[in-house]
Amino acid sequence: MDKKILVFPCGSEIGLEINNALKFVKGVTLIGGSSVDDHGKYVYKNYIDGFPNIEDDQFINFLNEIISERNIDYIFPAHDSVVLKLAQHQDKIAAEVLTSPKETCEICRSKKKTYEYFEGKDFNPTMYNSLDDVDTYPVFLKPDVGQGSKGVALASNQAEALQHLQRDNDLLVLEYLPGKEYTIDCFTDRHGQLRFSGMRERRRVKSGISVNSHTIPLDATVKKMAHSINDAMVFRGMWFFQVKEDQHGHFKLLEIAPRIAGTMNLFRNQGVNFPLLTLFDRMNFEVDIIQNNYKLEVDRAFTNRFKVxxxxxxxxxxxxxxxTLGEKVNPYVMMFIYQCLSQDKELILITKHIHDIKETLKALKIDESIFNEIIHITKTDMKHTYFSTDKKSIFIDDSYNERKQIVQAHGFPVFDIDAIESLIDWRN
Ligand SMILES: Nc1ncnc2c1ncn2[C@@H]1O[C@H](COP(=O)(O)OP(=O)(O)O)[C@@H](O)[C@H]1O
Ligand SMILES: [Mg+2]
Structure with a gap:
């Protein structure tokens, strides 16, 4: 297998999750595309910037040029609007778009169309056509076409609701759902069979993204809902829907999306890799799913990636x-050491260790051949006198005094262990 997959826009939370899911898959080459400089550049080793905005007339042409230059087989759209745009133009795009058919994407991109499509179903929230129809307040207002909870509002009376509608008359007026919120991650194969649905509670949300989520057993009514949605629309590969409890504790539909969700990382870490399942299904493989049977919780925060x-x-x-870290090995430092080995950098161990260093390395199961040289000196020796200056070097030591001596003697960049973080290349 040798497949090239373009992820666009690669720096969205969705794009970052696709990278995490596929970066180590043998035979898959990921290429990240972006219109604006963002985090994608720090994550995708193969990175193409300068994509026009998807609304630009030249977008599809530009995309097709990239597809032919790079021999791209598949495109993973990683933003709600991009999902729709690419699905609508699939016939003009020279690679396969990994999402559901256009009709499904069109319904999902509009919450109004979604609720209209499921009119009469008991999981549909009440949608009011006008404020005159509202019988109980508060009501919840949200854009017909939106993402990341942008532009939503709660109105506790008619005057408040009017105010919001004057600001934005595209807002939908919905029954207010006060209860807990869940996402159900789903996978439908090319035969239309719903092969997986997993439920997670969105416990903490930041900027419209669940930053704390945990798996819960799939509720029977939610399972029925997943099947009824799957029966009503044509899905291909991964998709998800969100529900929230109404005042009686009944699950009501918030939205459906035929794409990867950033927090699908939860089920991925139980064995259900949605991007990979979607790819394999698209390649006409019969997929099989193993899900580990334990509870899992994920908590997310900003991460740091550096360009040095x-x-x-x-x-x-x-x-x-x-x-070493206490009596053991510091695994994060070993990660850096193995990165050096894979980049063919020379490693020189320089130590005032009070025992036989080779014995200690052996006891800690660190192979001495990792190091090009081991310089074993005594407490009173000065480290800097053992350094050569024939190569561009850096020095890593937890001791401030040792680092200071090296800077003074050789001017090499020096690092305490906390700064190794910036020396790791995380791109894949
Ligand atoms: N009817 C509703 N009642 C209460 N809260 C709602 C309602 N609809 C949406 N929300 C809240 O707004 C958020 C965004 O709504 P959602 O339909 O998921 O749109 P999107 O995620 O595309 O912005 C939800 O996560 C939920 O917290
Ligand atoms: Mg949502």
Whole structure:
């Protein structure tokens, strides 16, 4: 298998999750595309910027040029509007778009169309055509076409609701659902069979993204709802829907989306890799799913990725309290060490260890061949006198004094272990 997949826009939470899900898959090459510089650049090793906005007339042409230049087989849309745009133009796009058919995407992109489509179903929330029809307040207002909870409002009386509608007359007026909120992640294969549905509670939400979520057993009525949605619309691959409890504790539909959700990472870590299942299904493989049977919770926050303007060919690294953490090995430092090995950088261990260093390395199961050289010196030795200056080098040591000496003697960049973070290349 040798498949090239373009993820666009690659820096959205969705794009980042697709990277996490597919980066280590053998035979898959990921290419991230973006119109604006964002986090995608720090995550996608193959990165193409300068895409026009999807509303631009040139977008499809630009996309097709990239597809032919890079031999792209599939495109994973990673934003609600991009899902719709690419689905609508699939016949003009020279690669397969990994989403559901256009008709499904069109209904899902509009909450109004979604609720109209399911009119009469008991899971549909009440949608008021005008404020005159409202019998109880509060009501919930949200844009017909929206994402990330942008532009939503709660109105506790008619005057408030009017105010919001004057600001934006595209707002839908809905019954207010006060209860808990859940997402159900689903996978439908090419035969239309709903092969997986997993329920998670959205416990904490930030900027419209669930930042704390945990798996819960699939509720029987929600399961029926998943099947009834799957029977009513044509899905292909991953999709999800959101529900919220009304005042009686009944689940009501918020939205349906035929795309990856960032927090599908929860089920991925139980074995259900939605982007991969979607790809395999698209390649006409019969997929099989193993889900590990334990509860899982995810909590998300901003992460740091760095771009360091620094070149080096050799790393001098200390041992005690640098490579070791207490009596054991610091696994994060080993991650950096193995990155150096894969980038063919020279590693020199320089240590004042009080025992036989080779014995200690062996006891800690660190192979001494990792290091090009082991410089074992005594307490009174000065580390800087053992450094060569024939290569661009950096120095990693938890001791401030040692670092200071190296800077003074050689001017090499020096790092405490907390700053190794910036030396890791996370791109895949
Ligand atoms: N009828 C409603 N009553 C109460 N809260 C709602 C209602 N509809 C949506 N919400 C809240 O607004 C958020 C965004 O609504 P949703 O339909 O998921 O649109 P999107 O995620 O596309 O912005 C939901 O996560 C939920 O917290
Ligand atoms: Mg939502």
């Amino acid at each position: 303007d620094l070149e080096y060919d050799r790393v001098y690294i200390d041992f005690d309290d640098t490579i």
